[in-house]
Amino acid sequence: MTATVVADPVTATPPVPPRRWVLRVGPVALPVRPRLLVASGVSLALVLVLLVVGLGVGDFPLGPLDVLRILFGGGTRVENVVVFDVGLPRALLAVLVGAGLGLAGALTQTVARNPLATPDILGITAGASAAAVTAIALGSGAGAWLADIGIPLAALLGGVVGAVLMYALAWRGGIEPFRLVLVGVALTWVFQAVVSYGLTRAQINDVARAQRWLVGSVSAATWSSVATLAVVLALGVVVVAGIGRGLSLLALGDDLSRGLGVRAGRVGIVALAVAVIVSAVTVAAAGPVAFVALLAPQIALRLARTPQPPPVLSGLLGAVLVSGADLLCRSVLPGGLAVGVVTAAVGGPFLVYLMIAVSRKASA
Template identity: 40%
Template sequence: MSAPAGRGRQAPRPTQLSPAAIGHPLRVAGGRVSLRVHRRAVLVAVGLAAATLAVFLVSLVVGDYPIALPRVLLALLGEGARLDRFFVVDVRLPRVLLALTIGAALAVSGAVFQRLSRNPLGSPDLVGFNDGAATGALLASVALGGAALSSPLGAVLGGTLTALLVYLLAYRQGVQGARLVLVGIGVSAMLSSVRSYLITRSDLTAAQGALAWLVGSLNGLGWAQFWPVLTGVLVCGLAVVPLSRQLSLIEMGPDVSGGLGVAVQRAQLVLMLAAVGLTAFASAYSGPIHFVALAAPQLARRLARTAGAALLSTALMGALLLAAADLVAQRLFAPVQFPVGAATLVVGGAYLGWLLARERGEGRV
C-alpha cells in the first residue's frame, strides 16, 4: 500500500542559497542591463589581483642579476641601463606574462570541465585533454619532424580530437559526469602509451628534449611564444564568457537546465571545445603543466563562496598559482632552475590526496 499523503518519505527540500552566494542586483543603463554583484567575490578578486601583481614585480626583480624595483620600472619604460632593459624586457617579462596567461587559461579550462562533469576531479589534466594536447604536439615534432618540439598546431589538433573522442565515448542520452571522468582516464592511459612509443622511435637528443618538455617548463620561452599563446587564449576565453551563466545552469543537471531553456548538448559541446582550446594553447609551448586546472577553480570558489562560475577569480587564482610556482622553481635551488611542472606536481599531488580524502569522508567516492 502506498503511504498516505503527508506521510512516508519526504521529498528533498531545494537547496537554500544565502544572499551572499546569490549576489546583489545591480541595474545600469536605465535598468536595461541587470547584473548581480557578489561583494565577497569582488573582494576576493581584488585580493588575488594584488597578490598576482606582487608576484609579477618580484619575478622582475629577483634573479642571478638582481635589479632594484625603481630600475625595473625604468626598464619597463624603455629607460635605464641597457643590461637592465635586456633582463627585464627581453628575459623576465615575457616569461612571467606567459606564466600568468597559461595559469589563467588552465584555471578557466578546469572550471569548465569540473562544472560540466559536476565532479571536482573533472579537470583536463585528469580526464585526458591535457594528454591529448601533449601527444599532438609530440607527434607533430618527433614523428613528423616538426620544427619545434611543442608544435601549437599539433597541440590544438591533439586536444580537440581527444575531446571529441571522449565526448563520443561518454555520450549516452547525454554526458554524465562520472562517465566522462572514467572515459577520460582510460583515454589518458592510452595516450601515455602513444607518447612512450613516440619517444622510443626518436633519436636520443629528441627523446631527452621530449621528456623534459613533458614535465612542463617555461625555461627558454620568450616573446615569440607569448603572442601566439595570448591570441589563442583570448579567442577561446571570449567563447566561454558569454556561456558562463549557462555553465552554472548546466551544473544543476540536464533536466533542470533544459527546463530553464538551456540547449544543453550544444552548450556542453561549445564549452568543452573552448576549454580544450584553452588547454591546448596553454600547453603548446610549455608542455602539460598539471594540477593548476584541478586546484585553482576549487580554491577560487571556496574563497568567493558564490553560486556562479566566478571565472574572474578563477583566472586570477590560476595566474597567481602558476606565476608563484615558476618563481619558486627558478629561485629555490638557484642557479639551477627546475621545470615549473615539477613544482606543480608536488603541490598538486598533495592537494589531490587531500581532496580524495575529503570526498571519501563525505561519501562521494
C-alpha cells in the same frame, strides 16, 4: 544615469547561498557577488606583484622599484634588454599559462559536475603530450609530418583529437558526467602509452628534450607564444562571459536548466570547446603543467563560496600558482628546475585530499 545596488531576490541552490546583489545601471542589471569580487581583486593584485618581483629575479637582479622604472621607459639599454627581451616574455607566459589552465579546469569541472574532471584527467593534455612527444622523438620517422608542422601545432592537434575522442566515446544522448571522467581516464592511459613508446624509441638527446617538455616549463618563452596564448585566452574569456548565465545554471541539472530557458547540452558543448582550445594552446606553449587545472578552480570555489568554480577567479588563481612556482624555481630552488615540478609537488597531496573529501561527501 546613476548606479544603484539592490538585493537580488533570486537565491542560489546550495544550502548556504552566497551573498549576492544586482548592480543596476539604467536598463542593465549585473549580478555582483561581493566575496567573489574581493577575491578576484586580491588575486589580480597578487598576480601583478608576482610579475614585478619575478622580473627582478635572475642573473641581473633588480628591485621592484627598478623594474617599475624600466617598464615605464626609464631603463638603460642593458636594463631594457634584461627586462623586455629576457624576463617579460617568461613572466607573461607564466601568467597566461596559469590563467588558461585555471579557466579550462573550471569549465570542465562545471560541465562534468565533478571536481576531478580537468583537462589532465579527461585526456586533453595527454593527447597534446602524445602528439608533441611523437614530433620530438619520432620526427625523423613515423612522426615526421608532426615535426614538419612544429611542436606547438602538433600539441594543439593532439589536444583536439583527444577531446573529440573523449566526447564521441562519452556521448550517449547527452553528457553523462561519470562516463565522461571514465572515458577521459582511459584515453589518458592510452596516450601515456604512446608517450612511453616514443621515449623508448628516441635518441637520448631527443628524450631529454621531450622529458623537459612533458614536465612543463616556461623557460623557453617567446613573444610569439605569448601573443598567441593571449589572443586565444582573451577570446575564451569573451565566449565564457557570453554563456555565463547558462554555466551558472548547469549545476541545477539538465531538466531544471531547460525549464529556466537554458539548453544545457549546447552550453556544455561550447564550454568544453573553449576548455579544449585554451588548454591545448596552453600545453603547446609550455607543456602539460600538472595540477594547475585541478588546484585553481577548487581554491576559487572555496574562496568565492559559489555553487561551482568561477572561471575568471580560477584563471587568476592559476596565474598566481604558475607565477609563484616559476619565481620559486628561479630564486629558491636549484637552478634549471621546471615549473611543473613545483605544481606537481603541491597538486599531488591536494588531489589525495580532494578524493577523500569527495568520497566522504558521497557516503554521507
